[in-house]
Amino acid sequence: MWDNGAGTRPATGQVVGNIRVLPAVPSPELGNVRDIHVYLPPSYQSSGRHYPVIYMQDGQNLFDPTTSFSGEWRVDDTLEGLGPEGVEAIVVAVPNMGVRRIDEYSPFRDPARGGGRGDAYVDFLVRTLKPEIDRRFRTRHERTHTGIMGSSMGGLISLYAFLRDPQVFGFAGVMSPALWFANGAIFGYTSSHENWTGKVYVDVGTREGRPTVRNARLMARLLRRTASRPRLSVMYVEGRGDAHDESAWADRFERAVRFLLPRRPDDLHW
Secondary structure, eight states: OOSSSSSSSOOOOSSSSEEEEEEEEEETTTTEEEEEEEEEEETTHHHOBBBBBEEEESGGGGGGGTTOOSSSOOOOEEEEEEHHGTTOOOEEEEEOOGGGHHHOOOOSSSTBBBBHHHHHHHHIIIIIHHHHHHHHBBBSSSSGGEEEETTHHHHHHHHHHHHOOOTOSSEEESSSOOOTTHHHHHHHHTTOTTBBBBBBEEEGGGGGHHHHHHHHHHHHHHHHHHBBSSSHHHHEETTOOOOSSSSHHHHHHHHHHHHHHSSSOOOOOO
């Protein structure tokens, strides 16, 4: 285990709000170590309340343009703006591991691209990281207040984790997901999960190409067909003129969290 005390330091760089860093968090499931950034909502220091949590992939792209490889999502700016409305959450930014990104974000092995360590990565989130986040911060640890979110391959692993561990994750943000990976294996996996409960936000940009848009539409339909409450459980968005990039995901992030998060920390999703 890592430091058992406060064990955090403030984030540096071009960040907004209260972001703490848990340095050198080990993953026994994956055999590696990474820094975890944790965004705390505006009322965290004064309220004493417990908050929903979103575990987000590609964590280096969420808060700070100096750490992102192609722009940031402005997650901190967006949530700071939504705070006065009562739309608040703790965000756990889990950075990718560079060349190991495809391995960790792929629940299935692709014949051409390899990968397939997604289960170990989800085990890291569920068995190692979440218990420590729940211990260190005032979280609403039940599934109805625990979500997962990502884009591209990060969207693929987020959807997979939501379906694989319904006792842990009650909502998922699936942005421009790489549904094509491993010959579309996620479609068969999703089909096997009938009557799921919770909320899933799915989106895609219209400039991402016809096959990508078609896949996203098919997944949204499949999720509605397999959901226990289809009209309440799935939101599907097409970003007109949006490409497959951080700028587009930043623009759509607010709509996603407004759908996924409760208006107040004590509200339930369903």
